[in-house]
Amino acid sequence: MHTSRRPTADLPALEPGVTLVDVDDDLGVTPVQALLLDHVLGGDGWVYWVDGANRANTTRLRELAPADRVLDRIDVARGFTAHQHTSLLNRLAGRLDTRDQPSLVVATGLDGMYRGADIEGELATQMFIHAIASLARIARIHDVPVVVTRCREDEFSRPLRRAAGTHLQCRATPLGPRFEDAAGDMETLVYHTDDGWMQTTLAYWQEVLKHRARMYKAPTLERTAGVVGVQ
Template sequence: MPPRQHQQTSHNRSGPADLPDLNDAVQLLEAANTDVRPALHALTLDRVLLAGASGESTATWVGTGRYAQTTSLHDIAPAPRVLDRVKIGRGFTAYQHHALIREAVNRLDATSVVLVAPAIDAPYRESDLAHEDARDMLLRALAHL
């Protein structure tokens, strides 16, 4: 697995010029005292649009809980047809989320430019699974990515 890259964004900055560059590694995006969903949505659309202006690039989003909301994604999309290039899956339990991660990874193809899995630990921390079982499922989900 490639090394994890750490990106931090400040809540005092905004705009496309402030989006971090992404490479082919796993990225961790943290934002202090702010909702990271708009930044994640902007990064996702930025990646899709820059990678395939002719419409061939896609993104996959595996959300959970409050990260399954797509309002800001819709609000910042330059055109509704761009949203057709973002595949969204929502897992509300640890089992659903784990299955979606596996399925998303298995469906990646030449058009896939980014797979977004925000708050990946949330469904496992908040589940009614035994601590060890939840930890094992989270580690398996991370290994799939």
């Protein structure tokens, strides 16, 4: 008899320091959103998400969350130019006092704005390195994980790879998304799935996060009116 099995997962533990996550294109930003939400479910403190490549889809984040109240400790900001993006990171690094103690900082598409038409050459490189340094400073001073993604892997993004203490890759496999240590030292996660569950569907990731919420004994059944803070 052929039976279906819902996805279960152990998501990678996020350690203090800068973690670079490279995700297969067809998986999009959803694995990073799952890491973010899982971190909120399992801990206290604020999560700050600074986006540089139009990846901060707050509608999808809300759809993925097991309960709206999970979103109450997430602040989201978007940069639309390189100068705006740098300013956001500077403001974030400067405002994180004891009251705003972060538990996680996420910066998606960190290199995106510095590849744009508004800056070029040496200035773009300098601003990109400054952005990396701001995030590394947050990780060091507050001893928290900082998760970053990049738009593409090339010579320009190499400083980000050098700054990251951990490099994870999320690959699409026939059994679901697999997080791996890019150095090949360990395999951190395999999602198991069967009939009717595709690794890229919203329902798949919702089920994974519900499973994680039950593990944390987090509230999941009653949705409240909490909203994502967009700055």
